[in-house]
Amino acid sequence: MNDRTASPVLQLDNVGRRFGGLPAVDGLSISAPPGTITGLIGPNGAGKTTVVNLIMGILKLTSGRVLFDGRDVSQVEAADLARAGMARTFQNIRLVTEGTVLDNVLSGLHAHQRTGLWSNLLGLPSARTEQREHLREAMALLERFGMAELAEHRAGTLSYGHQRRIEMMRALAMKPKLLLLDEPVAGMNDAEAASLGRIFSEVAAEGVAILLIEHNMRFVTQICSHLYVVASGRLIAEGPPETVLADPVVIEAYLGS
Ligand SMILES: Nc1ncnc2c1ncn2[C@@H]1O[C@H](COP(=O)(O)OP(=O)(O)OP(=O)(O)O)[C@@H](O)[C@H]1O
Ligand SMILES: [Mg+2]
CATH class of the missing domain: 3.40.50.300 (P-loop containing nucleotide triphosphate hydrolases)
Known part of the structure; x- marks a missing residue:
């Protein structure tokens, strides 16, 4: 260490x-x-x-x-x-406050999306597999930060401490x-x-x-x-x-x- x-x-x-x-x-x-x-x-x-x-x-x-x-x-x-x-968190929290906790974390994972726009729109199997994988990874992060039960809550309605955690999860989602x-x-x-x-x-x-x-x-x-x-x-x-x-x-x- x-x-x-x-x-x-x-x-x-x-x-x-x-x-x-x-x-x-x-x-x-x-x-x-x-x-x-x-x-x-x-x-x-x-x-x-x-x-x-x-x-x-x-x-x-x-x-x-x-x-x-x-x-x-x-x-x-x-x-x-x-x-x-490279990933960061901000001194002044910046989140999509209208989005859910899960949306915010998924946005970090989407930064590394492999499948393209068209395969996603067409719902091709490769895109569906990737979406399932992202959901699994996002939920694992939420578990780690003790926020799984808040997945569907809007980020902007949560406490300051929770919003800070969401920022960290989004940054970590970028691996x-x-x-x-x-x-x-x-x-x-x-x-x-x-x-x-x-x-x-x-x-x-x-x-x-x-x-x-x-x-x-x-x-x-x-x-x-x-x-x-x-x-x-x-x-x-x-x-x-x-x-x-x-x-x-x-x-x-x-x-x-
Ligand atoms: N965009 C900018 N334009 C002009 N001056 C700036 C800008 N950003 C920072 N500064 C100045 O640079 C200096 C360092 O600011 P900075 O925000 O990096 O400090 P800090 O160490 O992060 O402080 P804190 O602990 O208060 O967050 C300050 O004097 C600040 O006013
Ligand atoms: Mg500073």
Whole structure:
């Protein structure tokens, strides 16, 4: 669970991004190996969400490179990166609120649909088999997140904690190699957070590289094998959680914000 020698799924090499001349991310080099949860922490406005948007191709880099599975993907479009195996959850939940829980999870599975539009419209056997398979996979995810009995409920009517879970299921449905979680347990109590933390650890153990952004330090310490700390867009510390969180430079950065 602590193998940072495996070749990284994600590598940021001296990445920078400016907004109107001001650096939001400044010369950042971090990596995320498979099979582990890597934490990215830092005070509000440090540039964490910007890092996620740069990785996902939502924002273009001003400098540096992003490598995915060793390939330079700095210029690759967001849709192609998603197909290649990047998935994320949002700091502010984004769901199809009118759709059911199941619809939302299925939309993640459809991102990887093999059969084409026509075979689906014509109800060809290949399409029916794939639909059955998707339904089975979606229900397995719902079971895993303890939401099977809510499958037919409209997403927008459910609690905040449930909506957060739906986002995670949709991201996992895409079978990512790299999962970016932007404050996935914000606003949850310790018990709820711990139960999701166990799922994240299981997902990582299956070989996924997880990059976790989170302000809940207890949670971060429990599930991350390695932390990167950013402040004002720059890396100020990295290492095992216990070491990093005791570092005076890190404490100062948090107190100063
Ligand atoms: N689209 C944008 N245009 C201009 N400035 C932006 C944009 N997005 C982010 N910024 C600025 O970049 C800096 C980093 O913002 P970012 O949202 O990445 O921080 P964060 O670490 O995710 O903070 P938080 O912990 O509050 O979520 C901030 O100063 C922010 O105002
Ligand atoms: Mg943020």
